[in-house]
Amino acid sequence: MLSERSTRSAAIRRCALSGALGLALLGAGVPAARAGTQPDLSRFYQQKITWGRCQGDGMPRDLQCGKITVPLDYAHPTAGILDLALARYRATGDKRGSVVLNFGGPGGPGVPQLAEGGKDFMGLTNGYDVVTFDPRGVGRSSPVSCGEGEDDALAATAGEDGLADPRAALEQLRRAAAACVRHSGPVLRHIGTVNAARDLDVMRAALGVKKLNYLGFSYGTRLGAVYAAEFPHKVGRMALDGVDTLTEPLTEQGIAGAQGQQVALEDFVDWCVQDIACPLGRDARSGREQVVKLIRSMDEDPVPSDFGKPFTGQDLVTAIAQALYSTKLWPSLERALAELVEDGDPSGVLGFTSGGFAPPVRRTAGDHPGGGQGNSGLTDAEDVPLDNLPAALMAINCADDPDRPSAERITADLDRLRAAYEQASPVFGRFRLTQVLMCYGRPKGTDFVRERVKDLGSARMLLVGTRGDPATPYRWTVETAARLGSSAVVLDNRGDGHTGYASSKCVHRKVDDFLLYGTLPPSGSSCGEDEED
Numbered sequence: 001m002l003s004e005r006s007t008r009s010a011a012i013r014r015c016a017l018s019g020a021l022g023l024a025l026l027g028a029g030v031p032a033a034r035a036g037t038q039p040d041l042s043r044f045y046q047q048k049i050t051w052g053r054c055q056g057d058g059m060p061r062d063l064q065c066g067k068i069t070v071p072l073d074y075a076h077p078t079a080g081i082l083d084l085a086l087a088r089y090r091a092t093g094d095k096r097g098s099v100v101l102n103f104g105g106p107g108g109p110g111v112p113q114l115a116e117g118g119k120d121f122m123g124l125t126n127g128y129d130v131v132t133f134d135p136r137g138v139g140r141s142s143p144v145s146c147g148e149g150e151d152d153a154l155a156a157t158a159g160e161d162g163l164a165d166p167r168a169a170l171e172q173l174r175r176a177a178a179a180c181v182r183h184s185g186p187v188l189r190h191i192g193t194v195n196a197a198r199d200l201d202v203m204r205a206a207l208g209v210k211k212l213n214y215l216g217f218s219y220g221t222r223l224g225a226v227y228a229a230e231f232p233h234k235v236g237r238m239a240l241d242g243v244d245t246l247t248e249p250l251t252e253q254g255i256a257g258a259q260g261q262q263v264a265l266e267d268f269v270d271w272c273v274q275d276i277a278c279p280l281g282r283d284a285r286s287g288r289e290q291v292v293k294l295i296r297s298m299d300e301d302p303v304p305s306d307f308g309k310p311f312t313g314q315d316l317v318t319a320i321a322q323a324l325y326s327t328k329l330w331p332s333l334e335r336a337l338a339e340l341v342e343d344g345d346p347s348g349v350l351g352f353t354s355g356g357f358a359p360p361v362r363r364t365a366g367d368h369p370g371g372g373q374g375n376s377g378l379t380d381a382e383d384v385p386l387d388n389l390p391a392a393l394m395a396i397n398c399a400d401d402p403d404r405p406s407a408e409r410i411t412a413d414l415d416r417l418r419a420a421y422e423q424a425s426p427v428f429g430r431f432r433l434t435q436v437l438m439c440y441g442r443p444k445g446t447d448f449v450r451e452r453v454k455d456l457g458s459a460r461m462l463l464v465g466t467r468g469d470p471a472t473p474y475r476w477t478v479e480t481a482a483r484l485g486s487s488a489v490v491l492d493n494r495g496d497g498h499t500g501y502a503s504s505k506c507v508h509r510k511v512d513d514f515l516l517y518g519t520l521p522p523s524g525s526s527c528g529e530d531e532e533d
Contacts, residue, residue, distance in 0.1 A: 039077045044070060045205045054087060056381055059115055064088050067378055068206045070136070070199045072190050080186060083378050084199060085140040086133045087111040089118055093126040097236075099213040099515055100203065101132040102220030104242070106193070107392030109139025109384075120502050124215075127516045131207065135223075136199060137184070137191040138392045140378045144184035144191065145385035146394075152176040153438050163418065166411040170440055177441030180391060191392070192399030194448050197227040201234060211236030211459075213515060217499050218242040218472055221463070222400070225484065226449060228458045235458035237518060239511045242499035243463050243477040246453050250401050250439065251417065254432040255424045260470035262425035264324040265291065271327075272334050279338040291320075292426055294341065303346050311346040317431045318390075319352040324470060325498040398439040402447040410440065455485045462489050462514050462521075464507055468496030481523075492526035500527065 047069060054065035065087050072080035087110070088098070101121065103113045110132030114121070121130045134141040146153075156163075156172035163169050181188060200223070204212045213236040216224040221240035228235050245253060269287040272278040280287035295313035302310030323333040329352075336348025385391070405413070417436075421429035439445075461484075465477025474492075481488035493500035493507050500507035506527030513519040 039071075039075060041071070041074070041077055041202075044068075044077070044202050047202075047206050048208075049086065049206050051088065054111075054115065060118065062089060063115055063118065064090065065111065068133075068199075068203055070202050072186060074195065074198050082136055082142050082187060084133050084136060084203070085109075085111050085378050086131060086203070087114050088129045088131040089114070089121070089125055091125050091127060091129050095129065096127045097129070097209045097213060098131045098207045099124055099128040099215060099237075100200065100207075101130065102135070102214075102216045102223050103132070104216075104218030104220045105138070105389070105393055106135075106219040106222075106396035107138055107389045108219075109134040109141075109388075111139060117502075123508075123512050124515060128213065129207075131203075133199075133203065135196045135392075137187050137395060138388065139384060140381060142185065142187040143379055143384050143388040144180065144188050144391045144395050145387055146176065146180040146391045147183040147385075147387075148179055150176070150387050150390055152179065153434065156434075156437075163414060166414050167407060170407050170410060170437075173437055174441035176438065180395065180442075183385075184391070184395075188395060189443075191395045192446065193223050193226045193396060194230070194400075194446055196223055196396075197230050200227050201231050204234060209236070210234075212238070214238045215501075215511065215515065216240050217501070219244055219396075221472075221480075222246065222449065224461070225453050225456075225480065228456050228461065228484075228487070229448075229453040232456055232458040235461070237459070237515050238461040239464070239514055240461060241464040241501050241507070241511065242469060242472045243465055243480045244472055245476045246480055246483055247450055248476075249403050250397060250436045251403075254436045255420055256473055257471060258421055258424035258428045258432040260473060261321055261324055261428045264470035265320065265425075265427060268324060268330055268333065271330060275334065277338065278334060279341040295427065303340070303344055305346050305350060311350065314431055314434075315346075315353060316340075316349060317428060319349040321428060321431070322352040326503065327497060328503075394435065394438050395442075397435075398442045399445045400449050401439060401445045402450065404439065404442075404444045407440075410437070454483045456487045458487050460487050460489055460520060462491060462511065464491045464493055464500050464511065466493040466495055466497065466500045466504075469498050471498045489520050489523040491521055492524065494526055495529045 049066040049068060051064040051066045053061070054063045065085065067083045067085055069081050069083055071077035072082055101110060101114065103110055111134055114130070114132040118130070124130050136142060137144040152172055153176035156169040156176070200212060211234055212227065212231070214224050214227070216239075221242060222244040224238050224240050225246060228238065248256070266288060269280060269291070270284050272280055273282050273284050273287050276282070278287070280290045295316055297313070298311065298316055299313035302312045305311045320333065323329045332348075333352070336351070339345040339348045417433060421433040423429070425432070463477050463481050465474040467474050477490060481490045491507065491510060493504055495504050497503050501511055502508070504527050510521050510527070
């Protein structure tokens with residue numbers, strides 16, 4: 001999906017490749033450096049993980065941390081390496097292997113999310129070590145950053161006059177993309193879901209299992225599907241919740257996302273105005289207008305923050321978007337908005353933009369984590385850049401998308417796109433359009449996801465779609481299932497919110513039954529809203 005970071009039940013709701021990546025040998029599951037040859041990856045596949053107690057404030061005592069080493073470039077594995085951060089809860093029952101979790105994003109680090117929300121997955125420890133990881137370019141795994149580039153990109157489209165001069169805006173976006181290169185180091189050229197899936201297979205081998213058992217949320221469903229396409233005979237039990245699209249271009253994803261978030265915002269405002277303490281007033285229509293006015297006002301006159309960077313209206317849009325993924329976060333959003341409106345204090349809403357796991361660190365150009373030529377160890381948690389999440393999100397999405405329209409094409413289409421996005425959402429439309437345009441100036445992405453992830457010959461997998469999902473529309477579940485073929489089994493969650501595992505006891509039970517015992521529900525079966533049996 002274009003933009004998602006789930007924060008639900010702590011873990012689940014917290015929440016881009018060059019042409020060489022198209023050379024993946026699907027049968028063998030490894031890329032070819034050149035025609036007729038295969039790179040030697042044996043040293044990566046033969047490694048063992050050394051586990052130890054996780055270090056850092058707030059880390060649960062029973063959570064163990066480790067790392068694996070992967071090649072920076074699978075086509076040239078001697079050109080550099082990356083370390084990926086891992087964490088696990090050990091199996092408490094009869095261990096039958098491991099299940100690997102990805103919480104989505106793209107750009108969300110798995111280790112802090114499992115640390116905070118591990119209780120949601122304790123049932124799986126009846127048979128598995130429950131494992132997660134920070135993907136390449138994310139969290140402690142050589143995190144990417146754009147430094148001031150993120151500010152430049154947002155400034156290119158901010159305010160009522162944003163994009164009035166399309167060519168000037170595109171040049172600013174090109175400079176922003178160049179800033180991402182300067183701040184991120186060599187990992188940026190090798191980021192994306194195709195390489196992340198290869199990392200997953202190295203992880204599978206290091207965990208000592210023949211087949212990958214996997215639970216992915218939102219973007220994590222894209223990663224799971226790509227893994228199944230690259231390594232169909234290595235798929236064990238795979239559950240995908242909040243299913244991402246494999247075919248829609250970023251422009252269409254952005255409109256769908258803006259529409260879903262606008263509906264969720266309106267639902268929040270309807271709920272908020274029933275409370276006498278609601279900072280948006282007591283009338284829903286007026287409350288929605290208040291949100292738009294507040295964003296415009298803060299874009300014109302940002303609010304000072306403790307991080308040194310003023311808090312803008314578009315920062316507020318980001319915060320609201322994250323808080324809308326779960327109704328459980330609505331009371332916290334109401335309080336945070338009250339602090340902002342009544343006291344000018346953005347600290348509450350800032351918590352949603354950082355997700356509680358991205359320390360406020362800014363880097364100077366060239367000072368990227370890991371340094372060197374891709375020989376990168378784990379980054380210290382306190383050195384993860386503040387903008388790692390949005391920087392990684394855009395890098396991965398852009399690397400997964402092959403469309404790079406020219407400046408002339410963008411300029412010709414811009415008025416139509418602006419109108420479509422504004423119609424989809426007066427609050428989130430501009431922000432979503434900016435995300436789409438931020439691929440301008442970056443290398444063309446791979447067409448692997450769009451062209452080759454289909455008609456899988458893998459073991460059967462469970463796809464969960466939620467009818468009221470504001471981020472991944474239910475139709476994406478149906479469309480992706482049809483594309484994946486007979487391997488896909490669909491579970492229809494007739495509830496609201498982004499993904500179903502943490503909010504629906506029915507979904508939770510059916511996913512656990514599949515992962516633990518291999519029991520699949522009939523395809524097309526459903527979990528009713530608030531259904532527990």
